[in-house]
Each structure stands twice: as C-alpha cells, then as structure tokens.
Amino acid sequence: MEMQHQSNQPGVQQPPLLExxxxxxxxxxxVALHQVNMHVNPGERVSLIGPNGSGKTTMFNCITGFYRPEEGQVLYKGKEITYKRPDKIVLQGITRTFQNVKIFPTLTVLDNLAVSIQQHQEENLLKRVFYTGGIKKFERKAVEISESLLELVGLVQMRNERAASLVYGQRKLLEFACALAPDPDLIMLDEPAAGVNTAMVDQMKRLILDVNKQGKTFLIVEHNMGVVMDISQRIIVLDYGEKIAEGKPAEIKQDPRVQEAYFGK
Amino acid sequence: MPFQLEIFINHLLNGLTLGALYSLVTLGLVLTFSVIGIVNFAHGDLFMVAGYTLFLLLNMSIELPYVVIVALVILLTAFYAVVIERLAIHPIIEKSWRTHAITTIGLSIILQNAALAIFSADPRTTPTSLSNTVISPLGIRISVQRLIILVVAALVFAGIQVFVKHTKLGKTMRAISQNREMCQVVGINTRKIALITFALGGAITGLAAALITPLFSVYNSMGSMLTIKSLAAIVMGGMGQVNGAIYASMLMGMIESFFGGYVSFAYKDVVSFGVFVLVLFIRPTGLFGKKVGL
Amino acid sequence: MNISKQSLRPFILPIVLLVIMALLPLFNQSGFTLNVLINVVRWLIFALAFDLVAGHIGSVSLGQPIFYGIGAYLTAYLAGKLGLGWLGCMLVSAFFMALLALLAGLAFFRIRHVTFAIGTLGAAIVTQLVANSAEKLTGGALCTTGVPRPQLLLPFMESAIKISKPIQFYYLFLPFLILTLVVYLAVTKSRIGRAFTAVREDEVRASAVGIYPLRYKLVAFALSGALIGALGSWQAQYVTVICPSDMAQDITTSLLIMVFVGGAGRLSGVIIGGVIFSILPPFLQAVGSKYFQPAYQQILYGLILVGVMLYMPDGLDGLASRILRRFRGIRKEGV
Structure with missing residues (x-):
C-alpha cells in the first residue's frame, strides 16, 4: 500500500509514470480525440470512462502505438513513446488487453503465457540468433512464471488445453494473466468486467486490487460503473473525444457534466 | 520514326477496347468481392466456360440470331454462377480468406480440366459476322464488334451506377459491402444477397464472354490470366471499390496497348503486371483513395 | 527438461518416413521406384518450405516457384559457365534466394491476406513471362539446356565420380530432405515457431505481446526461399534442363494441394499430403493411362481440394489424429 500512499499524498511531486x-x-x-491531456502516477489505479464512442479505446490505441495521433505526445517514464511501434512499447513495460478479448486460439494456455514473456526475455539479448545456451534457461523461467500466473487466475487445470477450448470468462482471465506475465509496470485493461458473470466480476476486481498492491499501475477502461467506483483511485471522463472531468470517484459521481454526458439533460 | 497520328489513334482505340474488355471481366469479380467478401480465383474460368457456351450455341444446327445467343449466354452463365455459389461458396462463406482462396483455386482446377477433357487444348474460335465487319468513320478503322464492346461496357457501367444508387437491391448490396455485420444485425438476409450478387456477377461475366470471345478464341487455360489481371485491377483499384477496379482495368488496357505498340509486344504483360506490383509497394491501399465498398 | 512421450511424438513420423525411404531401394531398384522416390524427396522439400510461410505464418505466397526457377537458372550459369561444384551451386543459390526473399518480403509483407496472395501470384507471373521473353538470358521457351551433372569427390577417392544414375542422385538427395526436416522442426518446435503461430493467428495481439510480425515473416520467408532456391539448384543439375514452365502456376497448385489437403502448419500433415500427392501421379499414370487422361487426374485433385476445404478444414492429418484419438479412447475404456 506504500506506493499508493505516496501518489495520493498532496504536495509530493513525483513524475508520472505515463503522461x-x-x-x-x-x-x-x-475527431476521435481532441487535445486530451492525462497522466497516470506510479502505483495508481486510474479509470478512463465515457459514453460509447467517446474515445476511450482510441486513447488506448494511441498510447500503445496501434494508432498514430496527429498531434500530441505520449511519455512513459519521462521518455517519449508517441510514434514507437506497438511491440517496442510493450517491451518498455506497458501491457494491455483488448475489448474483444484477444488470445491465440491454437496455442495452449501455457504457450499463450510463454509467448507473452519470450520477447521480453530476448529483448536485451543482442545475440538473438546464437542464444542456444540461454534459451533453455529462459524457457524454464517462462514456464515457471506462467504456471504461477495460472495459479493466480485459477486456470492451472487448463494448462495444456488449446486456448480455443476456454469459455469467454476463462479467456478474459488468460488475457489478464498474459498482461501480467512480462512483469510490466503499467497494465492497461480494456473493459475487464464486460460480458462476464458477477462472480467473475468480483474475481477480476480482486485480482486487480491484489496485483496493484504489489506495485503495478493500472489504467482501466470500463463501462460497469460499480466496478469503476470500487477499484479506481482516480477517474478521467471523456466525452466526444474531450476530457470533461477528472477526480476521485466520489467527485465524479457528483459532477454535473458527467451526469449530463451519461444520462442526457 | 516520325509520330503518326493514325497509329497513335489506333493504339488509343485498341487500349480503350482492351480496357473496356478487362473492366467487363473485372466487374463481375469486384462485385462479388465487394459485396460477399470472397475473392474468386475461378472467376476467369467462369468466363472460359461462358466462352465455350457461346462456341456451342454458335455451332448449333439451328441458327439463332446473335442477340438471342448473347442473352442465352448471359442467362446460362448466371445459372452456372448460382450452381457454383450453392455447391462451393455458400458452405464456406463465413470461413477465412484462406479457405475462400484455396476452395476457388480448387474450382479453377476442376473447370480448366473439365474443359480440357471435353474440348481438348486446341483454341476454338467463335467468329460472328460482326467481328469481321470493319467500319472506318473519319478514316479510323474499327471492327463493329469492338465498337459494340465499347458501347456496351459504357452502358453496363452506367447501369451499375444507377442500380447501386437508385434501386432497393443495389442499395442493400452497397450497405452490405460497407458493413456486413451491421446489416446482419438489422436483419438483412446477407446469404440471399450473396446468391443474387453471384448471379449478377455471372450474368455480367456471361455478357463479357459473349461479346469478347468473337474477337479472340476460347481455350481451357485462358481463365488464369483473366483472373490474375482482374485481381490486379481490383487491388490497384483499392480492394473492393467497383469504380476503382474499372479505372484500373482501363489503365491496364492502355498500358498494354501503348507499350505493346510502341516499345515491345513481348513485354507488354510484364509491364502491366510490373505496374501492378509497383502500385502494391507504393500505394498498397490502391490508386484511388481508400473509400470502402461499392 | 524431461523427455516425455509427448515431446518425442513429432519426431516419430519423419524418422519412420526417412528409414523407409532410405531402405526401399535395397529391395526394389527399378527405374519407376527410384523415379517415384526422387519425386517424393523433391516435393517434400518443396512442400515443407512452402508450409513454413503458408502454414506457419499464414501468408499464402503463390510465388514460391520464383525461388526455384531463379535458383535453377543461377545454377545453370554457375555450374555451366563458372564451373562451380554442385554443393557450391546449391549454397550460392540458397544464399541469394534468401537475400531475394528478404528484399521481396520487405515489399510484399506491406500487404497481407488475400492481397498478399494476389501480389505474389502477380510476381510469379511476371517472373515466368520474363523468363519466357528474355531469350538471351534463359533460352526462353526453348529452355536452358546442358547444365552439368554433379561430380562427387570424397577424400578416399582417387577421382571424382560423375553422378548420373538415378540411385546415386537419390542417395545424394536424401540428406537434403533430412536437413530440411531438421530445419523445419528446429524452427517450428521452438520459441520461433510459437511466435510464428502468434503472428499467424492475430498480428495485432502479437504486437501487443512484443512480437514484431514483420521480423518473423521475413525469417520464415527467407528460410523458405533458401530451401527452395537450393532445391531448384539441385533439380537443375539432376534434369540438366530449366524451362520457364518450371515456375508455372501448376507447381503452386500442387503445393497448395499437398499442404492444405494434408494439413497446413503441421509436419505430419505436410508429410502425409506431400507423400500421397507425389506418389499418386506416377501411379495413376502407370495404372490408368489407358483409362483416363491427365485431365481427369487434375479434376480429381480439384475435387479433393474443394472437398477437403468444405468438409475437413484440418486436412487429412486432422482426420487421422481424430481417428487415432478415438481408437485410444476406446482402448482406454476397454481396459
């Protein structure tokens, strides 16, 4: 909990993790996004909300390099990452999930995790072609990490099944585990609670809070307001591509602009 | 060599007819691709089958007027297209592009070799009285058949524009080509439209074959080259844009005519494909912007 | 890592295949048998290399015969004009075709899916047309002839033997198949193979886990190009003649049938498809040439291809493994 305290303390100036x-x-x-400023501090849990088409997922794609914004900058740990390739950005420590749940269906559950780790292991290895010595060690390590994550999300018994045989909720858990796998600093979740039953919504909330306690930062897009209020420390509201409000959950609840954007006049 | 206006005009006319001819062949393919999302690698072979149909009809014991024969070829080719759609396309319509491509390549093998077994590899000519009639307005010699192709092509393109923009069916097709999922959501029977589109594509291909083959000949493996040229035109035209594909076909016809006439006949196909490959690298989204759909 | 039954399984089929192929000529050395065997080796190498791209990274290239043809023409020049040895020719061809694949890949992988297939088909046609028209370079439709046969000189030999008998060719050719199988397995059963699968299934997702799709596509394409280039080089020295039609589309069609009817992206699938469809033509010809013409054989192939696509999307390999699984299930229940 230490990191959260730090970031919430007024007056302590700390560079944001993501700006x-x-x-x-x-x-x-x-215009999908217009002159939007936002930041995420280290260890924070921030939610990005807004009506359909307000630009949340576009923002995710701009941060993770899938879209090239026309104007503006994205900084991660103080360094600009605006026009970097998605794979380069991931390797710097930002992982994400997708709204429509992306996994590799013909790979096994374990391989889905291992493939999320392998590039990070090899990133600093210039001798990529001649790593025969290191590769076995890497692979063992990848399997080790993968298994502990499967335990965390409760998919151990599915270990050697093809990911295609997972049901929707299990796929979401697997995708979440894949996002954790390379030990990133910032995890971006696109609608983690959408389309799953209440038991799994609770499991997802618990997982996010637990992982956050270990120092991971979260930026979350979510529609389920209950979930947003429960897990966020700070909420940013987008509407028609512009930031219309930002604050603690309690403040956002009261904000007239937010109510207008969500429920009309 | 001094510049000769007559030769230039000749190449221009030749390029125009060649382009019109390519666009007529391409039109059926780009329609099915745009609306159904299937790239049919057997499209050229459908043309070949239509060509043989024309050959058979012209050689019947009862002599029918050319217009009637053209109408019959159109109907029969639309029927072949419907049969193909029902048997091979319909079951895989929701599968990946890979399945589409390989299935239609399989179809192409079947059609080409069936034609080989029935008609042998010898080219068959289908001359009509029109293809040998030459008129020379303003001193430019052109065969009536070519003139007909030019006129019919222009009419067909105009007709397609009207059809797509002003009829209910055409508008539905256009909507599907722009957003298939949405159309399924609002309850449009996309599978029925797929069948109709195939029939329409077949009819246009039949028309193209009935008009074009009298100028050339039919042989069993002619479809491959037609397919790949149509595909090239579709890619250059911006994947699924009907007008783009027509412009690109015209462009290919012009390039072939002028390059073949002025530079080297042997390399004309190399150059037109070379342009295609070049376009792929420079503008992978096509020459004419990236508007989606019909 | 403990070696389990599971991890050995992929090696069983190729080893069985190689043992059979190595021993068969001891029992039957007829020209027909050797011809069939050489055909099997050639098509298996070709199909495996093709599958690295089409099956594993999912980019269906319809232009792979280009590497075969250029490798062959290059060899005609290297062996005929410069007098380079057979192994040297194969290595140089492999190297240059890998290079060509890298360059072509940089351009062609800007397009994907069906556009990639169309683009590579276009490239194949251009190459064949050029080979046909550039008579000074290739002999055009009259082909390049008189490529020298390989000479084999081993340390204990006094003079080199000229390889000219089919059996010599066959046993010199077989190690090349072994090498191809080793490369194929080493690549696809490793982390690289896992990344290939990731790229094939979902490029967006692949980038989101740090994989740069283009890099892996280029690796697969270059490997495929090198293997096919070496194959073309070998084949040029075996048949001594190279024609533009060696790059024709029916080569690609055969590859598609072998790989997709057998089972794309799986070694057992490619082996099943490759063996069946390289043995079938000579047998059909020998047995049935009286009863049916080649056109019927092609129609049969077309029907099989369409039928497999419609009813067995996993190919013969998928069918075989389903049947095997059912048998195992029954046995388990019985015990």
Whole structure:
C-alpha cells in the first residue's frame, strides 16, 4: 500500500509514470480525440470512462502505438513513446488487453503465457540468433512464471488445453494473466468486467486490487460503473473525444457534466 | 520514326477496347468481392466456360440470331454462377480468406480440366459476322464488334451506377459491402444477397464472354490470366471499390496497348503486371483513395 | 527438461518416413521406384518450405516457384559457365534466394491476406513471362539446356565420380530432405515457431505481446526461399534442363494441394499430403493411362481440394489424429 500512499499524498511531486499531452486523433476528418491531456502516477489505479464512442479505446490505441495521433505526445517514464511501434512499447513495460478479448486460439494456455514473456526475455539479448545456451534457461523461467500466473487466475487445470477450448470468462482471465506475465509496470485493461458473470466480476476486481498492491499501475477502461467506483483511485471522463472531468470517484459521481454526458439533460 | 497520328489513334482505340474488355471481366469479380467478401480465383474460368457456351450455341444446327445467343449466354452463365455459389461458396462463406482462396483455386482446377477433357487444348474460335465487319468513320478503322464492346461496357457501367444508387437491391448490396455485420444485425438476409450478387456477377461475366470471345478464341487455360489481371485491377483499384477496379482495368488496357505498340509486344504483360506490383509497394491501399465498398 | 512421450511424438513420423525411404531401394531398384522416390524427396522439400510461410505464418505466397526457377537458372550459369561444384551451386543459390526473399518480403509483407496472395501470384507471373521473353538470358521457351551433372569427390577417392544414375542422385538427395526436416522442426518446435503461430493467428495481439510480425515473416520467408532456391539448384543439375514452365502456376497448385489437403502448419500433415500427392501421379499414370487422361487426374485433385476445404478444414492429418484419438479412447475404456 506504500506506493499508493505516496501518489495520493498532496504536495509530493513525483513524475508520472505515463503522461499524455494534447493528443488529437482524427479518422477521415472525424475527431476521435481532441487535445486530451492525462497522466497516470506510479502505483495508481486510474479509470478512463465515457459514453460509447467517446474515445476511450482510441486513447488506448494511441498510447500503445496501434494508432498514430496527429498531434500530441505520449511519455512513459519521462521518455517519449508517441510514434514507437506497438511491440517496442510493450517491451518498455506497458501491457494491455483488448475489448474483444484477444488470445491465440491454437496455442495452449501455457504457450499463450510463454509467448507473452519470450520477447521480453530476448529483448536485451543482442545475440538473438546464437542464444542456444540461454534459451533453455529462459524457457524454464517462462514456464515457471506462467504456471504461477495460472495459479493466480485459477486456470492451472487448463494448462495444456488449446486456448480455443476456454469459455469467454476463462479467456478474459488468460488475457489478464498474459498482461501480467512480462512483469510490466503499467497494465492497461480494456473493459475487464464486460460480458462476464458477477462472480467473475468480483474475481477480476480482486485480482486487480491484489496485483496493484504489489506495485503495478493500472489504467482501466470500463463501462460497469460499480466496478469503476470500487477499484479506481482516480477517474478521467471523456466525452466526444474531450476530457470533461477528472477526480476521485466520489467527485465524479457528483459532477454535473458527467451526469449530463451519461444520462442526457 | 516520325509520330503518326493514325497509329497513335489506333493504339488509343485498341487500349480503350482492351480496357473496356478487362473492366467487363473485372466487374463481375469486384462485385462479388465487394459485396460477399470472397475473392474468386475461378472467376476467369467462369468466363472460359461462358466462352465455350457461346462456341456451342454458335455451332448449333439451328441458327439463332446473335442477340438471342448473347442473352442465352448471359442467362446460362448466371445459372452456372448460382450452381457454383450453392455447391462451393455458400458452405464456406463465413470461413477465412484462406479457405475462400484455396476452395476457388480448387474450382479453377476442376473447370480448366473439365474443359480440357471435353474440348481438348486446341483454341476454338467463335467468329460472328460482326467481328469481321470493319467500319472506318473519319478514316479510323474499327471492327463493329469492338465498337459494340465499347458501347456496351459504357452502358453496363452506367447501369451499375444507377442500380447501386437508385434501386432497393443495389442499395442493400452497397450497405452490405460497407458493413456486413451491421446489416446482419438489422436483419438483412446477407446469404440471399450473396446468391443474387453471384448471379449478377455471372450474368455480367456471361455478357463479357459473349461479346469478347468473337474477337479472340476460347481455350481451357485462358481463365488464369483473366483472373490474375482482374485481381490486379481490383487491388490497384483499392480492394473492393467497383469504380476503382474499372479505372484500373482501363489503365491496364492502355498500358498494354501503348507499350505493346510502341516499345515491345513481348513485354507488354510484364509491364502491366510490373505496374501492378509497383502500385502494391507504393500505394498498397490502391490508386484511388481508400473509400470502402461499392 | 524431461523427455516425455509427448515431446518425442513429432519426431516419430519423419524418422519412420526417412528409414523407409532410405531402405526401399535395397529391395526394389527399378527405374519407376527410384523415379517415384526422387519425386517424393523433391516435393517434400518443396512442400515443407512452402508450409513454413503458408502454414506457419499464414501468408499464402503463390510465388514460391520464383525461388526455384531463379535458383535453377543461377545454377545453370554457375555450374555451366563458372564451373562451380554442385554443393557450391546449391549454397550460392540458397544464399541469394534468401537475400531475394528478404528484399521481396520487405515489399510484399506491406500487404497481407488475400492481397498478399494476389501480389505474389502477380510476381510469379511476371517472373515466368520474363523468363519466357528474355531469350538471351534463359533460352526462353526453348529452355536452358546442358547444365552439368554433379561430380562427387570424397577424400578416399582417387577421382571424382560423375553422378548420373538415378540411385546415386537419390542417395545424394536424401540428406537434403533430412536437413530440411531438421530445419523445419528446429524452427517450428521452438520459441520461433510459437511466435510464428502468434503472428499467424492475430498480428495485432502479437504486437501487443512484443512480437514484431514483420521480423518473423521475413525469417520464415527467407528460410523458405533458401530451401527452395537450393532445391531448384539441385533439380537443375539432376534434369540438366530449366524451362520457364518450371515456375508455372501448376507447381503452386500442387503445393497448395499437398499442404492444405494434408494439413497446413503441421509436419505430419505436410508429410502425409506431400507423400500421397507425389506418389499418386506416377501411379495413376502407370495404372490408368489407358483409362483416363491427365485431365481427369487434375479434376480429381480439384475435387479433393474443394472437398477437403468444405468438409475437413484440418486436412487429412486432422482426420487421422481424430481417428487415432478415438481408437485410444476406446482402448482406454476397454481396459
């Protein structure tokens, strides 16, 4: 809990882990994001909310390198990552999940995790082609990490099944575990509670809080307001591609602009 | 060599007919691709089958007028297309592009070799009285058949524009080509539309074959080259954009005519494919912007 | 790591295959048998190399015969004009075809899915047309002829033997198949193979776990190009003639049938498909040439290809493993 205290203490100036400065993204002339600023502090749990089409997922894609914003910058640990390739950004320590749950269906559950780890292991290894000595060690380590994560999300018994045989909720858990696998600093979850039953929503909330306690930072897009209020320390609200509010859950609940954006006048 | 206007005009006309001819062949393919999302590698072979149909109809003991024969070829080819759709395309319509490609390549093998078994590898000619009639307005010699192709192609393209923009069916097709999932959600029977599109594509291909084969000949393996040229035009036109594909076909016809006429006949196909491969590298999204759909 | 039954399984089929292929000529050395065997080796190498790209990274290249053809023409020049030895020719061809694959890959992998298939098919047609038209370079449709046969000089020999008998060719060819199998297994059963699968299944997801799809596509493409280039080089020295039609589309069609009817992306699938469809033509020809023409054989192939796509998307290999699993299940229940 120490890290959270730090970030919440007023007056302690700490550089943000992630900083988004004036991001603008257009699609064929339609503005999806307009001059949005936001930041995420180390160890924080931040939610990004807003009505459908308000630009949340676009923001995710701009941060993770899948979209190139027309204007603005994304800084991670003080370094600019704006126009980097998605794979480079992941290797710097930002992992993400997808709204429509992406896993590799013909790989086994264990291999899904291992493949999420392997590039990180090899990243600093220039002798990629000649790593025969190190590769076995890496592989053992990857399997070790994968198994402990399967235990965490409760998928141990599915270890050698093809991921295609998992049901939706299990896929979500697997994708979440994959996001944790390479030991990232910032984990970005796109609707972790969507489409699953209440028991699994609770499990997901618990997992996020537990992992956060170990020092991982979360940026979450979520529609389920109950979940958002329970897990966020800070909430950022987007509407029509602009940031309309930002604050603690209790403040956001009261904010008239938010109520208007969500429920109309 | 001094510049000769007559030769230039000749190449221009030749390029126009070649382009019109390619666009007619491409049109059926780009329609099915745009609306159904299937790239049919057996498209050229459908043209070949239509060509043989024309050959058989012209050599019947009863002599029918050319117009009637053209109408019959159109109907029969639409029927072949429907049979193909029912038997081979319909069951795989929801599968991946890989399945589409390989299934239609399989179809292409079947059609080409069935034609080989029935008609042998010898080219068959289907001359009509029109293909040998040459008129020379303003001193430019052109065969009536070519003139007909030019006129019919222009009419067909205009017809397609009207059909797509002003009829209910056309508008539905357009909507599907732009957002298939949404159309399924609002209850449009996309599978029925797929069948109709295939029939329409078949009819246009039949028309193309009935008009074009009298100028050339039919042989069993002619489809491969037609397929790949149509595919090239579709890619250059921006994957599934009907107008783009037509412009690209015209462009290929022009390039072949002028390069073949002025530079080297042997390398004309190399150059037109070379342009295609070059376009892929420079503008992978096609020459004419990236608007989606019909 | 403990060696379990599971991890040995992929090696069983190739080893059985190689043992059979190595021993068969001891029992039957007829020209027909050797011809069939050489055909099997050639097509298996070709299909395995093709599958590295089509099956494992999922980019269906319809232009792989380009590497075969250019490798062969290159060898005609190297062996015929420069007098380079057979192994040297194969290595140089492999090297240059890997290089060509890298360059072509940088361009062609900008497009994907069916556009990639169309683009590579276009490239194949251009190459074949050029080979046909550039008569000074390739002999055009009259082919390049008179490629020298390989000479084998081993340390204990006094003079080199000229390889000319089919049996000599066969046993010199077989190690190349072994090498191809080793490369195929080493790549696909490792982390690289896992990354290949990731790229094939979902490029977006692959980038989200730190994989740069292009890098792995290029690796697969270059490996495939090198193997096929070496194969073309070998084949040029075996048949001594190279024609533009060696790059024709029906080569690609055969590859598609072998790999996708057998089972794409799986060694057992490629072996099953490759063996069946390289043995079938000579047998059909020998047995049935009286009854049916080659066209019927091709129609049969087409029907099989379409039928497999419609009813057995996993190919013969998928069917075989389903049947095997059922037998095992029954046995277990019985005990």
């Amino acid at each position: 988004v400065r004036g991001i603008t993204k257009r699609f064929d002339g339609v």
